Amino acid sequence: MSTVIKTTGLTKSYGDYKAVDSLDLNVGLGQIYGFLGQNGAGKTTTIRMLLGLIKPTSGDIELFGDSLRGKQKELLKRIGSIVEFSGFYENLTARENLMINARLMGVHKASALSEALEIVGLHQETKKLVGNYSLGMKQRLGIARAILHHPELLILDEPTNGLDPVGIKEIRRLIRSLADERKMTILISSHILSEVEQLADQVGILHQGRLLEEISLAELMKRNRTYMEFQVSNENKAALLLEQQFGIADYEVRGDGSLRIYSHLGQQGNLNRVFVQEGLEVTKMAISGETLEDYFVRLIGGGTIG
Template sequence: MTQSPVVRLQDVTKKIGGRTIIDRISLEVYPGEVFGFLGPNGSGKTTTIRMMVGLMSITSGDILIGGHSIRKEFPQAIRQVGAIVENPELYRYLTGYQNLVHFARMAPGISRSRIDEVVRLVGMESRIHDKVKRYSLGMRQRLGVAQAVLHRPRLLVLDEPTNGLDPAGIRELRDYLRKLAREEGTAVFVSSHLLSEMELMCDRVAILQKGRVVDIRAVRRDSESSEAAPDDVWFDVERPEEALRVLDGLGKGRIEDGRLAVTADRKTVAEINRKLVEAGFSVYGIRVKTKTLEDQFLEVTRGESVG
């Protein structure tokens, strides 16, 4: 990541009526990265997004988009942003197309052919001339994405984008966002409380709790897990306490929830298995205990409700 970030939050704080809603958040999102903003409901995700797009003032700190401050150089900063804040609320009495024309007029240099291209991109050709009030939530979500990408923003901000989408729609959106990041180098900032969703979509996630970023971590993809890296592994074996003695400290053997657990790479797992079998234990199963983002999330937020 030697590139300069598309968006940089610097000690962003929001106080409303003496109460600190957002507490000194700092993070950066880089070109081509899908960045997840994860937190329980009420943790401040939407407030942070509102500050990023200039709908809310920032009490202290600053947000720079492409180097321009959203508070001091609003037009230059926001020009590079496309966003859906909360639900994609569009003009219901206009058609989808008229909505897109409306927002295209507000940004420089968007041609009719670009509008048509975006309509195809979100797969709405057949319904784009219907009034928005006749759209399903999923179609409104697509139209919301269309208005957000019209002007080819460097930063795409989506607040709970999978709300109201069916599984196929979610998958489609995920593929589209990853493609946008990969092929156009767009920085995508997505908020969600759906952990599994973020795990599939994001390169990095920040975990927000009570207005503070408690952790920022990379999401490890299955394809990236190396053979040498040790995993937590459970052995399903009879008489685990006795089996533990056979290991003799190999792979930091221990008992977890009455089961034999080790932390070991693939070679060591095989060796442990051989030792157990040679010592006369029946091994019924060996299971890698993958840590999901959910586990990590609950670990960090100490099991607070996820909404």
């Protein structure tokens, strides 16, 4: 699969603070890539760098196989985007707002505006000024503006921010149809886990400016649904045994003698035997499931997401 977005060591610093830190991002052709992270994780800063709105402190950005440096104008023409909330000229109608983009992008086909408005269901709002639009309508218009020129890559930064559940569902349906019917590659950032879970093929998890994991959703679901849980008399000694005798690093000490082990599934018998041989009292052993949300919270070291 060819790569549409590739960043290498992408960093943006403000003084000593690194908003984005050594980011290596890979978005494949035709994917819906969920860029997941808490508010302030660095998602919007990354997207702004991808779109040339802010300059990276260091690192490289490749779009469609070409470096963004020096080819920004050509590359951005192949991209449609929404960065946070969509800004519009509120004294104009939806069509007039789109007309501005169409003129500047060289889209001269008269039907292009109607087509884009129809896709997002705003084709009947011919007289209403955008200043009178609801937030949901503005977000839909933002998508219409982003797809007006038939881009190959769509970058959507928190497109469902501030929307009610019906609006969120509508935007999700729209994004899915753009990927399926128009074969667009889509990067969608969100702090809402369920949103990414329902849309994305590939997920990148960003926390405090660093990419913690880049993984397919299928793999993520498979890998993180099951774990072994032990209740022992001394969890620290148990942890030492796990590392020294089994080479297990992917575990979690949860306090009160409880341990969760995320690898070596199926070896619970061996683990139990060693614990007992080493003088530990095992009072509970179970195979349990972890929700995706639990996984993310663990990955980012606490806090909340979604």
